[in-house]
Amino acid sequence: MNMNDANATTENKSLWTTVQVRHSALERNKRCLVAYLCSRMTKIKTLRWEFGSVLPLDVRELLSDDEYSWFSKYSTNLATYMRSIGQEIGYSGIDLTENLKPPKSLYIEVLCMVDYGKLELEDGDVIMLKKNSRHFLPTSE
Known part of the structure; x- marks a missing residue:
């Protein structure tokens, strides 16, 4: 239905406008929530690289159960990947979290x-x- 028709009533136009505004607000809120979740996941990844596979208790308490579950799965996946690196040439794995800053000299x-x-x-x-x-x-x- 096109709201620009001459036959559209004022009440229908008002309802149509309300629906559009509400839909735009919902879409904005959804984008904000997804951005917030992405930010949290990025911070949780950073925690894994900084603290290792075991989080300090004070940091662990700040995570929800779902976030801690995601952290555990991420940690397991990262450990599996690090073990797989170098197996083709005989190494048992490389710890990528060991030296996070590049050396000042070669x-x-x-x-x-x-x-x-x-x-x-x-x-x-x-x-x-x-x-x-x-x-x-x-x-x-």
Whole structure:
């Protein structure tokens, strides 16, 4: 029904306007709720990366049961993914939550406190680690 018809009554036009305003308000509220839920889920993901798989009690108390359930499932999925990384090349997994900030330098100075012997680096170089010797090694080593 087109409300611009000449035959439409004033009462029908008023009802049509009310329905449109109410529908717009409901759609706005729905968008606000979805944005709020998305924000909460993002914060819960951040908690997993900051605190690990076990939340402190004071933080846990701030989550609803459904949010904590979502956190547990997210934590399980993340742990499964981290275990699967590197299995093709023989690693048992990589902890992605270990170093969240990039290193300031690609190399780190190492001072040997004891005689360790030979150390083979990823690139195939072999270095001797003797007591009181200093080496600049890649941070990844």
